């Protein structure tokens with residue numbers, strides 16, 4: 001790293017950056033020399049055609065995939081590229097996958113309680129009495145995800161969109177500083193999609209978020225900054241207006257205008 005890169009990297013507002021990141025799957029380079037960088041409080045959308053390396057980049061950040069080369073620097077310059085997934089989660093990075101992994105036979109409130117950062121085991125948490133601070137947190141996040149009125153309903157009875165919000169709420173209960181979300185609005189109704197976008201903006205008041213997204217209408221409506229990936233590299237970065245007028249971006253999306261398609 002040269003001096004100017006080092007100076008930039010030490011800027012306090014940078015929450016995460018990767019340096020010359022490379023992921024190799026048996027000789028196939030899914031990520032090639034990626035220098036990704038984001039500031040605290042950003043809501044960053046990651047887009048790109050199928051196979052561009054978006055999910056792999058999230059997998060590396062959360063520790064699910066180990067890079068072949070390069071670094072992933074989080075917050076206070078900790079290189080998390082060799083950390084285990086649970087260590088990375090403890091450091092403050094939370095990942096939500098596309099399929100919800102909620103406990104369908106437990107209530108919304110119980111699901112949130114179980115997700116709380118604590119030393120007790122899973123079921124001990126449900127058996128012992130919750131204290132005021134815990135109840136306050138459950139209330140705060142059930143309110144944020146719009147499920148306060150359904151707090152006592154079984155998670156299995158929620159709509160698809162509500163299940164996704166519950167899982168985001170469960171992630172928030174762990175108080176991560178950086179959330180990684182994979183297509184959070186996939187399969188949602190228009191109304192649910194709109195509410196999800198608003199929720200992401202609310203969360204980004206305090207936390208940083210990276211969203212992998214295919215739905216260009218959703219990105220257009222809610223993105224502040226967009227990173228476009230293509231064939232394992234970062235092709236472009238900018239506002240949606242800049243991205244959708246970029247010839248190279250249009251070209252990798254098979255000549256169609258980015259705003260008109262669902263990649």
Ligand SMILES: Nc1ncnc2c1ncn2[C@@H]1O[C@H](COP(=O)(O)OP(=O)(O)OP(=O)(O)O)[C@@H](O)[C@H]1O
Pocket residue numbers: 025028030048049050051052053054055056057
């Ligand atoms: N475990 C793996 N083993 C081998 N190849 C993999 C593995 N995971 C991903 N790949 C390959 O790496 C490339 C990038 O995949 P990745 O899932 O990161 O792309 P993506 O941009 O998220 O695509 P999509 O939008 O289709 O989900 C693809 O060519 C994929 O086939």
